[in-house]
Amino acid sequence: MTALSDPRGAAAGNLELAAAATLKPIEDVAGAMGLGPHLIEHYGRGVAKIDLAAIDELADRPRAKYVLVTAVTPTPFGEGKTTTTVGLGQGLNRLGHRATISVRQPSMGPALGIKGGGAGGGQSQVVPMERMNLHLTGDLHAVGAAHNQLAAMVDNHLHRGSPSGLDPAEVGWRRVLDVNDRALRHIVTGLGARTDGPLRETGFDITAASEVMATLALTTSLRDLRARLGRIVVGYTGDGEPVTAEALHAAGAMTVLLREALKPNLLQTMENTPALVHCGPFGNIATGNSSVVADLIGIRSGDYLVTEAGFAADMGAERFFNLKCRASGLVPDAAVVVATVRALKAHSGRHRLVAGRPLPPELLEECPDDVHAGAVNLHAQLAVLRRHGVTPVVAINAFPADHPSELAAVREIAEAAGVRSAVSTHFVHGGAGALELAEAVAEAAAESSEFTFLYPSGATLRDKIAAIATEVYGADGVDYAPAAARALESHQVHGYGDLGVCVAKTHLSVSADPARKGAPTGWRLPVREVRLAAGAGFVYPICGDITTMPGLGSTPAAEAIDIDDHGRTIGLF
Template sequence: MAKSDIEIAREAKMQPITEVGTKLNIPPEQLLHYGPHKAKISFDYIHSLKNKTDGKLILITAITPTPAGEGKTTTTVGLGDGLNRIGKRTAICLREPSLGPCFGMKGGAAGGGYAQVVPMEDINLHFTGDFHAIGVANNLLAALIDNHIYWGNELDLDSRRVSWRRVVDMNDRALRTITNSLGGVANGFPREDHFDITVASEVMAIFCLAEDLDDLTNRIGQIVVGYTRNREAIRAKDLLAEGPMAVLLKDALAPNLVQTLENNPAFIHGGPFANIAHGCNSVIATKTALKLADYVVTEAGFGADLGAEKFFDIKCRKAGLSPSAAVIVATVRALKMHGGVSKDALNEENVDAVKLGCANLARHIENVKSFGVPVVVAINQFVNDTHAELDAVRTTADGFGAKAIIAHHWA
């Protein structure tokens, strides 16, 4: 019987994080330790790298995904390990997992099988506390808003038009819409309020686009928290919130370093959702990795029509990044689903459905190639895939100018 992801992760022979850092020539004293296998990289060291030449950036994206995902994270880890194994100094960059999906249907975000990042349980749970810091910074602003309204509302903020929401890193349905400030005169003015999940916060998106602490502070100051009765925007800087919020985030802003199961370096930092933000790990982590490695493999959330578009249009433009290649992850089961096969029949061979579903793959290839980067298709193989089905995918990819490779890095 095959081992589960958690069994594989618990059997991992991890190296001390200082040894992992040495593979990227990071001096041990420049690592800020969170135990023996997790660390942050000091900003003093990051600033010293600014004149180094960047490595090559490779994006991992996917076809339109099914609910369980198609394997972008495992492919990112697998490609990183593969490049290292053939002697190319490579680092991977991933987003930090959110507790909401971890305790939901989708599960963790540390890869799977033998293509994982470790310590897996730590990464999937509290990790280095970055999400806690982001949540506290977000909720400090919420507290300042209600406190301002309570103490006279000098800015004339309309309590019906407060757009800023509180956050918690959990799928807590009961908190989605609430009434706050109950309890009479002592507790202020009751109003409708809402909770989002931490990764959906604007603070998370800003955190992952910021270049440094000053940039972070300036961006936080521009947050619109609500409107006056005359429909004029009120910003975080009007409440003098940007400084305190940035101070809460100063340690979290340093990128995290861990390792794959093959002891190769992995940067895991930030994690905005792609459906409401840009769905990429932090700019700071990616740019640091590019200074330290010859190749950097990163992923963007959801399918290429969402995550890859935002990666190119937002992250790359903002950070001045130029990817050298893109990998589109596809699975036979997803292509069958796009071809009309029901969920309970996905394990049965259906070449015609795969061919129909390949229209989805073809459009994604066309879209990604329009950004001017070469495209490779990684067919994330499952045990029930047949040769005929795999050949149908390869034929489609070839017809649209993308080489298709069968990937079994997780096995």
């Protein structure tokens, strides 16, 4: 068998390093968390599911310190939140603490597309790496099956004359697939004979963008999941009344399909730190956080629970605070903001980075002034944490091309802001490279804090959106397109005003314009559409163009993935 060569060179080393890791028996990893064998269901070597009975069994144990890992506004390459999360967990364990990490399950589509895997990197990875990135225990496929079962029942309902009065033109429930495939963004179903179903326009989203995924991530129990699925709104009648999955008698079957997927997955890091891997909501339109049930188990499993939130603090951390923390009842003790020299230099506005292309040579030249010029973005992200009463720590994720003067510049920025900082080399050195960061986080988490939500749940939807826009993004206000204003009013009238808000916008800027770097001022948040995710428990205003079905690039990662003569995966990065 001839394997494909990997054009990414050293990036392929992630898989090789992960394959060389010495895994502990998964029951030993569970035992370190205080989980007995009766709570563990094996899924092959190095992977298990945890029975939800663990939540009640661990309830009387001490609560761990809860640490969130977030970041500055990322470049198209990402700044290493997962790698930092893994490295920090390993570093805390090296200091003698019992740490568990909780991360999202990677979507297979981006892993085979341009982004690559989501297991971390270098000496700070979750293993088995290829299992985590490709299928794992089948949770994403279960989400897809439940979502598409509802889609099939919607079309069958229309085919049978729509007894509920559901208007075919008002159906908003699309189908999903865990593959990057731009050709499925807009399709027509029902072609053929009359018996082949109603003819209508629809499309596919990637599975991570499914409301079912967001619902699974925010639920607290099987009973809660059943209730949430029933509240999903699939469309509206001609009179504008919502039609739910419960009305179509679809929620019961969906719950059955998701029963096993609701159990968190247990893996380990390269240094055998327990790793909870569960759920992967799309970061642009959903929470971008791992599951509540995983954290309810992890919070009673040791001294520290380290979790991460997608994208920067203005997106992932804000949603973690105001959506996930409301659902779980847990509040953080500290938060880590991952910053890289390249990201801060990009936020100076003097460099242009393009996904899939090498870093521009001038960005790699020594220039602390560029780092200081981009510091405004780091300050904006720190302000988000402080607004919520959470103590921040700046993790300076060091790359080989970084110059000592530039790393020192990031330290100076953090010191001037009155924030702890640490240079971390966890990618190269694993937990040993994260000891300084682990010490800083332990100090921050030991301080008393007064966590606060951004808005009360009883505020109007307009007030919630305004709070996020002005207090988190730094906008001067919010402008609604006529259709968005009508939808917002309808959601408020139909009893959805107490739901949270999850603003869907670009992750490449604090603003709604991906081209605006730093921390833009003098702008207003443009809301073109407001959609409802009643099962997940939020509405999501859409600002700008958000693609919920990614496409493949000119050189997809899938081209480099193959099997060697020994049956081992190669080319995954």
